[in-house]
Amino acid sequence: xxxxxxxxxxxxxxxxxxxxxxxxxFKGLTTDEQLGLLWVLYDNMGRSITPAAPGAAxxxxxxxxxxxxxxxxxxxxxxxxxxxVNCTSTPLTRAYGVLSNNTKLAFWFQLAEEMRTGTVVPxxxxxRLGSAGQAVFGQISKLDFxxxxxxxxxxxxxxxxDPLA
Numbered sequence: 001x002x003x004x005x006x007x008x009x010x011x012x013x014x015x016x017x018x019x020x021x022x023x024x025x026f027k028g029l030t031t032d033e034q035l036g037l038l039w040v041l042y043d044n045m046g047r048s049i050t051p052a053a054p055g056a057a058x059x060x061x062x063x064x065x066x067x068x069x070x071x072x073x074x075x076x077x078x079x080x081x082x083x084x085v086n087c088t089s090t091p092l093t094r095a096y097g098v099l100s101n102n103t104k105l106a107f108w109f110q111l112a113e114e115m116r117t118g119t120v121v122p123x124x125x126x127x128r129l130g131s132a133g134q135a136v137f138g139q140i141s142k143l144d145f146x147x148x149x150x151x152x153x154x155x156x157x158x159x160x161x162d163p164l165a
Contacts, residue, residue: 019147022139023154031085033133034155039123040137041152042112045145062107065095070114074121081111081121084159096160104156105149 026034069080069092083093099107114120129137140148 018139018143019150022136022143022151025136025139026151026155027158029132029136031082033130034085035081036123036127036129037133037136038108038152038155039112039115039127040129040133041140041148042109045148045152059103059106059110061103062096062099062110065092065099066107066110066114068092068095069111070119077121087159087161089161093160094163097162098164099160101153101157104159105153108152108156 026037029037069077072080080090080092082088083090084096087093096104096107111120115122140151143151
C-alpha cells in the first residue's frame with residue numbers, strides 16, 4: 001500500500017489543537033506502530049526533513065551513535081529503536097537523549113536513509129500500517145508541511161533518555 005501526504009496548499013492559523021491531537025494520537029500507538037508510522041512519514045517527507053530542521057547539518061554530533069547502531073545486528077537495531085520509543089535506559093538511548101532536538105530529527109532521517117539501503121534493519125516490503133496507524137497518518141496528512149515537521153520533531157525529541165535531566 002502506498003501512503004501519500006497531501007498537505008493543504010494554504011497555511012491555516014489556529015491549528016495548534018490538530019497538531020496537539022496528532023501528537024497525542026501518535027503517542028497512543030503501540031511501539032511498533034509508532035516506528036512504522038515514523039517510517040511512513042519519513043518515506044513520504046524524506047528529502048524535505050533535513051533542510052526543514054535548522055542546524056540539522058550538525059548531524060556529526062550523532063555520527064558516533066549512528067556508527068554504533070549500524071554495527072549492531074538487525075535484531076539489536078530494531079531493539080534499539082524500540083528502546084528509544086519506550087524510553088528504556090541503555091547506553092545508546094542515553095547517548096541519543098543528549099542530542100539537540102534538531103539533531104534528533106536529523107538522526108531519524110539518517111536512520112531512515114540507512115534503513116532504505118539495508119544498512120540498518122529495513123522495513124519489510126510487505127509492511128502495512130495497522131488501522132490505528134493509518135488513522136494517525138490521516139490526521140497528519142491533512143496538516144501543512146510545517147505542522148507535519150512539528151509533529152515529527154515532537155515525536156522524536158521525547159524518545160530516549162536524557163541523562164542530564
